[in-house]
Amino acid sequence: MDWDAFTPISATVGGALLALATGLVLFLNGKIAGISGVIARSLRPRAGDTAWRVVFLLGMVAGGAVTFAVYEPAAAFAPSTGTAGMVVAGLFVGFGTRLGGGCTSGHGVCGIGRASTRGVAGTLIFMAVAIVTVYVRLHVVQG
Amino acid sequence: MKGLIGFVLAGFLAGVGLSVSGMTNPAKVTGFLDFAGNWDPTLLFVMGGAVAVFAVLNVLIHRRSAPYLCGTLPGVRGATGIDRRLVLGAALFGVGWGLAGVCPGPAVTDLALLRTDVLAFVGAMVGGMLLAQRGFGADAPPAPVEVDVA
Numbered sequence: 001m002d003w004d005a006f007t008p009i010s011a012t013v014g015g016a017l018l019a020l021a022t023g024l025v026l027f028l029n030g031k032i033a034g035i036s037g038v039i040a041r042s043l044r045p046r047a048g049d050t051a052w053r054v055v056f057l058l059g060m061v062a063g064g065a066v067t068f069a070v071y072e073p074a075a076a077f078a079p080s081t082g083t084a085g086m087v088v089a090g091l092f093v094g095f096g097t098r099l100g101g102g103c104t105s106g107h108g109v110c111g112i113g114r115a116s117t118r119g120v121a122g123t124l125i126f127m128a129v130a131i132v133t134v135y136v137r138l139h140v141v142q143g
Numbered sequence: 144m145k146g147l148i149g150f151v152l153a154g155f156l157a158g159v160g161l162s163v164s165g166m167t168n169p170a171k172v173t174g175f176l177d178f179a180g181n182w183d184p185t186l187l188f189v190m191g192g193a194v195a196v197f198a199v200l201n202v203l204i205h206r207r208s209a210p211y212l213c214g215t216l217p218g219v220r221g222a223t224g225i226d227r228r229l230v231l232g233a234a235l236f237g238v239g240w241g242l243a244g245v246c247p248g249p250a251v252t253d254l255a256l257l258r259t260d261v262l263a264f265v266g267a268m269v270g271g272m273l274l275a276q277r278g279f280g281a282d283a284p285p286a287p288v289e290v291d292v293a
């Protein structure tokens with residue numbers, strides 16, 4: 001265990017804030033605000049269903065900017081791969097989240113929070129595959 | 144559209160939450176996924192806190208007959224059907240998440256860092272989403288039910 005890196009309090013607070021955010025969207029317009037879905041559906045505009053997505057995403061960047069400025073530990077960013085690796089990973093993440101209909105927030109937070117078997121199954125699958133991918137990357141290829 | 148300020152606030156809360164939680168740092172995510180290395184269980188607490196709070200809010204909000212502004216509530220229980228698209232899509236997402244330690248919410252939030260590698264990730268992610276939507280019919284409205292008249 002990496003006890004130096006372990007930060008359970010800020011993690012729980014951050015997770016709760018993310019849930020407040022998705023809960024607020026559910027309260028306002030009844031949408032399940034998985035972030036990959038918010039992004040993807042802002043790309044195929046429909047009347048009355050686009051503006052909220054765009055301002056939500058802009059709000060996220062603003063929330064990040066303010067937090068990075070006032071809370072120093074949050075601004076840490078240590079990349080796990082180079083820019084080419086980020087492009088490959090981004091393609092997988094974008095394609096996979098749309099084909100599977102969700103990401104860590106849609107399947108993970110909202111899906112499990114609503115007792116959705118799709119959400120639970122999706123989360124178990126992407127977690128397991130990501131764990132294997134990290135194992136191969138760190139202990140087979142680099143090891 | 145009325146009420147847009149509420150969605151700005153929701154996005155802002157999401158951005159604050161993700162950055163406070165540590166998920167905007169790829170090393171933190173990789174540390175959680177690396178069971179064979181120096182494991183950092185932090186992300187379990189992000190997920191646990193988020194699921195617990197959202198589960199309560201979901202039940203409370205569904206006591207209303209309709210959302211506050213517009214639309215309809217989706218039902219207190221989430222979808223149940225597991226199909227090939229879900230399995231394959233989640234697996235491909237897992238490959239990307241494991242490669243970079245970045246998923247969609249933290250990627251958007253990390254745009255505030257003005258890093259070219261984050262911008263490259265987000266650009267590629269949008270490309271992957273468009274490919275899934277335009278080339279593979281993801282997010283398409285449900286197909287009309289075919290009636291067998293024979």
